[in-house]
Amino acid sequence: MLLPVLLLALSTSMAPAQAEMAPKRVLVELREQGGFAGLNNRVVVYGSGCVRLSRRTGPTIDKCLTAKEERKLRGYLRHLKMGRSERPPQGADFIKYTLTYDKRRVSRYQLPATWQPLVRHLEKIMEKYWAPD
Numbered sequence: 001m002l003l004p005v006l007l008l009a010l011s012t013s014m015a016p017a018q019a020e021m022a023p024k025r026v027l028v029e030l031r032e033q034g035g036f037a038g039l040n041n042r043v044v045v046y047g048s049g050c051v052r053l054s055r056r057t058g059p060t061i062d063k064c065l066t067a068k069e070e071r072k073l074r075g076y077l078r079h080l081k082m083g084r085s086e087r088p089p090q091g092a093d094f095i096k097y098t099l100t101y102d103k104r105r106v107s108r109y110q111l112p113a114t115w116q117p118l119v120r121h122l123e124k125i126m127e128k129y130w131a132p133d
Contacts, residue, residue: 024046024047024048024050025046025047025048026044026045026046026047026100027045027046027047027077027101028044028045028073028077028099028101028118028122029042029043029044029045029098029099029100029101030042030043030097030098030099030118030119030122031096031097031098032095032096032097032123033095033096033098034093034094034095034096035093035094035095036092036093038056039056039095040055040056041053041054041055041056041126043122043123043125043126045065045073045122048064049064049065050062050063050064051063051064051065051125051129053125053126053129054130055130061130061131063129065125069121069125072121073118073122076117076118076121077101079114079117080099080101080115080118081112081114082099082101082102082106083106083108084106085106085107085108086107086108086109086110088109089109094109095109096108096109097109097111097115097119099115099118099119
């Protein structure tokens with residue numbers, strides 16, 4: 001009688017750990033790198049609507065978007081045209097924007113029109129939720 005109860009207790013206590021270990025599907029990722037300040041920002045949005053935010057210095061932050069933020073994001077993604085990567089420009093102080101979406105990774109130094117609303121939205125999310133302790 002005790003063995004079935006023990007097995008049931010063990011199986012239910014292990015279920016949440018297994019759920020946490022399930023791989024998260026990345027919906028879109030933005031990296032901003034470069035410039036004189038040495039920018040290295042990263043916004044990863046998962047299919048669940050949660051985000052992971054990191055900068056060159058400071059903590060990595062995990063948050064979940066509001067329903068409105070997620071709707072806007074998905075709207076911008078529907079209009080996104082990835083295009084091709086650009087070669088690095090001559091000179092210094094350029095910011096490299098790298099988007100990963102739909103199994104493609106593209107880097108640009110000038111934001112194409114379809115990238116602009118998406119990148120600005122992801123930057124606003126970074127400003128809103130990322131704060132060093």
